[in-house]
Amino acid sequence: MGGHGVINRRVVTFSGMIAALLLIALARGFLSPEPPGIQSETRLQMGTLVTISTWGVEKGSAQRAMNAAFEEMGRIEALMSRFMADSAIGGLNAAPRQEFLPLTEELEGVIARGLEIGRLSGGQFDIGLGPLSDLWGFSREPPPDSPPAEKKLRQWLAQRTSVTNQGIEIDAHRVRLTSASVGLDLGGIAKGYAVDRAMERLEKQGVTSALINAGGDMRIAGSKGGKPWHIGLRDPRKADGVIAVMDLTGPVSLSTSGDYERFFLVDGVRYHHILDPATAQPARSGLMSVSIQTRDSMLADALSTALFVLGEKRGLELLTQFPGSAALLIREDGTLLQTPGFIAKPKGAP
Amino acid sequence: MRVLVLIQRATTPMDRWLMGVSALAILAGMFLTVSRPGQSAVVMRDNRPVLRLALDRDIRTEVEGRLGPVVIQVEQGRIRLLEHRSPRMIGTRTGWIQGAGRTAACVPCGVVIRVEGEKEVAEGDPNGFDAVSE
Numbered sequence: 437m438g439g440h441g442v443i444n445r446r447v448v449t450f451s452g453m454i455a456a457l458l459l460i461a462l463a464r465g466f467l468s469p470e471p472p473g474i475q476s477e478t479r480l481q482m483g484t485l486v487t488i489s490t491w492g493v494e495k496g497s498a499q500r501a502m503n504a505a506f507e508e509m510g511r512i513e514a515l516m517s518r519f520m521a522d523s524a525i526g527g528l529n530a531a532p533r534q535e536f537l538p539l540t541e542e543l544e545g546v547i548a549r550g551l552e553i554g555r556l557s558g559g560q561f562d563i564g565l566g567p568l569s570d571l572w573g574f575s576r577e578p579p580p581d582s583p584p585a586e587k588k589l590r591q592w593l594a595q596r597t598s599v600t601n602q603g604i605e606i607d608a609h610r611v612r613l614t615s616a617s618v619g620l621d622l623g624g625i626a627k628g629y630a631v632d633r634a635m636e637r638l639e640k641q642g643v644t645s646a647l648i649n650a651g652g653d654m655r656i657a658g659s660k661g662g663k664p665w666h667i668g669l670r671d672p673r674k675a676d677g678v679i680a681v682m683d684l685t686g687p688v689s690l691s692t693s694g695d696y697e698r699f700f701l702v703d704g705v706r707y708h709h710i711l712d713p714a715t716a717q718p719a720r721s722g723l724m725s726v727s728i729q730t731r732d733s734m735l736a737d738a739l740s741t742a743l744f745v746l747g748e749k750r751g752l753e754l755l756t757q758f759p760g761s762a763a764l765l766i767r768e769d770g771t772l773l774q775t776p777g778f779i780a781k782p783k784g785a786p
Numbered sequence: 787m788r789v790l791v792l793i794q795r796a797t798t799p800m801d802r803w804l805m806g807v808s809a810l811a812i813l814a815g816m817f818l819t820v821s822r823p824g825q826s827a828v829v830m831r832d833n834r835p836v837l838r839l840a841l842d843r844d845i846r847t848e849v850e851g852r853l854g855p856v857v858i859q860v861e862q863g864r865i866r867l868l869e870h871r872s873p874r875m876i877g878t879r880t881g882w883i884q885g886a887g888r889t890a891a892c893v894p895c896g897v898v899i900r901v902e903g904e905k906e907v908a909e910g911d912p913n914g915f916d917a918v919s920e
Contacts, residue, residue, distance in 0.1 A: 670920035
């Protein structure tokens with residue numbers, strides 16, 4: 437009897453210990469659950485890689501919100517892409533010049549914003565460069581490896597009518613292009629606009645902490661449970677390198693334009709996709725990249741292109757027209773210029 | 787202390803050894819269930835999944851991209867895209883990827899690969915960026 441009692445006691449104690457360990461393991465999961473971390477999804481959209489990340493949202497809800505945001509970006513692409521013949525912009529570019537076409541309020545707003553920034557930049561930010569972009573062909577497959585014929589560029593320059601100077605007419609929700617040298621290319625502004633609208637969709641679905649990155653055009657909402665979003669800034673001359681680090685808490689937008697995104701080299705000369713309408717050549721402004729932090733992504737997108745074309749002196753003058761906006765310029769000699777309010781530190785700095 | 791004395795009285799060394807082994811097994815199980823990201827990758831064509839690849843088996847395969855076949859290689863738990871010539875071939879610039887949530891893409895080909903699992907950004911890793919502005 438006594439022997440059985442000892443054995444029973446041992447079995448009970450042993451079982452109790454195992455049960456206790458199991459309970460501890462379960463309690464770890466149930467009593468102190470980890471808050472949902474980052475949920476993210478990447479899709480090809482608007483000719484680039486778009487990643488949406490949410491923080492602190494349960495997986496199913498995050499997925500629904502991200503689907504809605506991607507849908508919104510797809511809708512805007514279908515409206516504003518110049519590469520889609522059935523988009524509003526594709527149709528306008530293909531229409532006979534001088535012919536008025538209907539214009540939605542939404543598209544009118546984006547075009548008006550582009551024209552406003554164009555005027556403030558002295559015409560150097562130009563949303564009417566479709567035909568010039570086609571001549572250079574940076575969006576073609578296979579991509580170009582030599583510049584277009586000089587004669588064709590001179591012809592375009594001779595015919596050029598700027599959109600900020602009668603190249604486009606908007607009248608009572610109608611629009612027309614007036615010259616064959618003009619074709620709308622909203623590439624410098626529409627991606628930013630799409631990011632803004634996508635963030636709105638996330639917020640409507642209750643997401644308060646998120647990051648949308650559309651090929652370098654970013655918008656940030658909130659933080660990761662009090663920790664800022666940790667963003668790297670690409671080194672213009674090292675494809676996998678990062679030159680500066682930005683710890684950002686939303687709401688803030690960030691956009692970078694550089695001479696390394698689409699380019700080719702001929703005899704050591706770099707020909708890139710950011711074109712200067714005054715010369716019909718890739719902009720040679722002494723800069724390798726321009727990053728903008730500001731309130732909305734559409735403005736950040738447009739300003740990063742505009743400042744790149746204008747260069748340091750005139751670009752910074754333009755920046756003063758937009759309170760709350762800040763810039764980080766990387767000059768051709770590799771030095772950095774950071775305006776007050778731009779949140780960044782060199783990589784490796786404490 | 788009373789608990790330890792009670793355990794010592796109620797168990798033999800063999801019991802305690804068994805309890806220790808059981809405890810280790812439970813802890814190992816807990817660890818493995820929460821930290822096994824990046825075991826497979828999904829290949830997407832125009833945002834639709836077309837292939838799923840286990841990363842523990844070296845393989846070289848192809849998927850049909852918009853501009854022709856795109857080679858995908860898995861080796862030693864890593865995966866990469868091999869091109870097709872294009873400066874916008876983000877995948878080629880990315881090179882090998884591993885770790886849950888990492889992606890590589892050939893934009894003109896319409897092909898994206900993504901290592902499955904919740905995205906991980908290691909605490910204290912200065913290179914563990916949530917995104918890179920470029």
